[in-house]
Amino acid sequence: MPRQIMDSYGKYAAVTLTILSVFLHLLHAFPDGEFLMQGCPECKLGENRFFSKPGAPIYQCTGCCFSRAYPTPMRSKKTMLVPKNITSEATCCVAKAFTKITLKDNVKIENHTDCHCSTCYYHKS
Amino acid sequence: MSPFFVMSLLFGLAFGQTASLCAPSEYTIHVEKRECAYCLAINTTICAGFCMTRDSNGKKLLLKSALSQNVCTYKEMLYQTALIPGCPHHTIPYYSYPVAVSCKCGKCNTDYSDCVHEKVRTNYCTKPQKLCNM
Numbered sequence: 001m002p003r004q005i006m007d008s009y010g011k012y013a014a015v016t017l018t019i020l021s022v023f024l025h026l027l028h029a030f031p032d033g034e035f036l037m038q039g040c041p042e043c044k045l046g047e048n049r050f051f052s053k054p055g056a057p058i059y060q061c062t063g064c065c066f067s068r069a070y071p072t073p074m075r076s077k078k079t080m081l082v083p084k085n086i087t088s089e090a091t092c093c094v095a096k097a098f099t100k101i102t103l104k105d106n107v108k109i110e111n112h113t114d115c116h117c118s119t120c121y122y123h124k125s
Numbered sequence: 126m127s128p129f130f131v132m133s134l135l136f137g138l139a140f141g142q143t144a145s146l147c148a149p150s151e152y153t154i155h156v157e158k159r160e161c162a163y164c165l166a167i168n169t170t171i172c173a174g175f176c177m178t179r180d181s182n183g184k185k186l187l188l189k190s191a192l193s194q195n196v197c198t199y200k201e202m203l204y205q206t207a208l209i210p211g212c213p214h215h216t217i218p219y220y221s222y223p224v225a226v227s228c229k230c231g232k233c234n235t236d237y238s239d240c241v242h243e244k245v246r247t248n249y250c251t252k253p254q255k256l257c258n259m
Contacts, residue, residue: 040175067196068173071222075247084239090196092178123194125232
């Protein structure tokens with residue numbers, strides 16, 4: 001009987017340790033390309049219901065990508081024509097590959113087939 | 126393998142499929158001047174994290190303002206000043222830098238920000254390092 005009790009305690013300990021190690025791994029994961037807590041879905045294909053028709057879905061790249069803003073290093077500031085105090089490194093969810101589709105009235109759109117976090121083009125003000 | 130063990134693993138894997146939002150994060154900046162003997166390492170707070178963006182299917186159909194993309198940037202900041210050690214008397218030894226108070230997913234303001242894509246690799250010391258004691 002004591003052996004059975006020890007076995008069951010051992011199983012509970014193993015499960016507890018597994019859950020703990022998974023959470024610790026998630027908490028210490030790097031932000032660049034890794035995902036942590038709930039709140040921001042990854043950059044991937046999603047159906048664009050505005051353009052989609054039955055049997056002819058149109059996909060759009062949507063999701064979250066990493067970016068950061070920090071004080072401009074002194075070395076970089078010296079090379080700037082107009083020195084800026086802050087440097088913003090950013091990536092945005094964009095199509096890595098797409099096909100061109102022509103809708104009614106000769107309207108041309110893109111049907112995204114693959115996504116990735118890459119250069120932002122419409123993020124400046 | 127017990128079902129409970131497998132469920133715990135699956136729960137952990139499923140829980141890690143989304144990203145942390147844009148928020149203040151710890152960061153170390155390295156400051157050195159040619160005239161000064163030391164490089165100063167300053168522990169500060171910056172804005173870093175994930176922001177929601179999308180790529181339009183019809184870029185030619187929309188105005189540029191409708192193609193907006195948000196990035197993690199400063200919402201509120203304050204400036205702090207640090208003293209670079211080992212500077213001669215004729216050199217101004219002070220260095221002012223922004224500290225993030227709060228962050229947001231918004232536009233990169235080109236009035237005071239250098240908006241880039243690739244990592245800037247100039248944040249390092251070439252001289253002996255000293256830690257900034259704030």
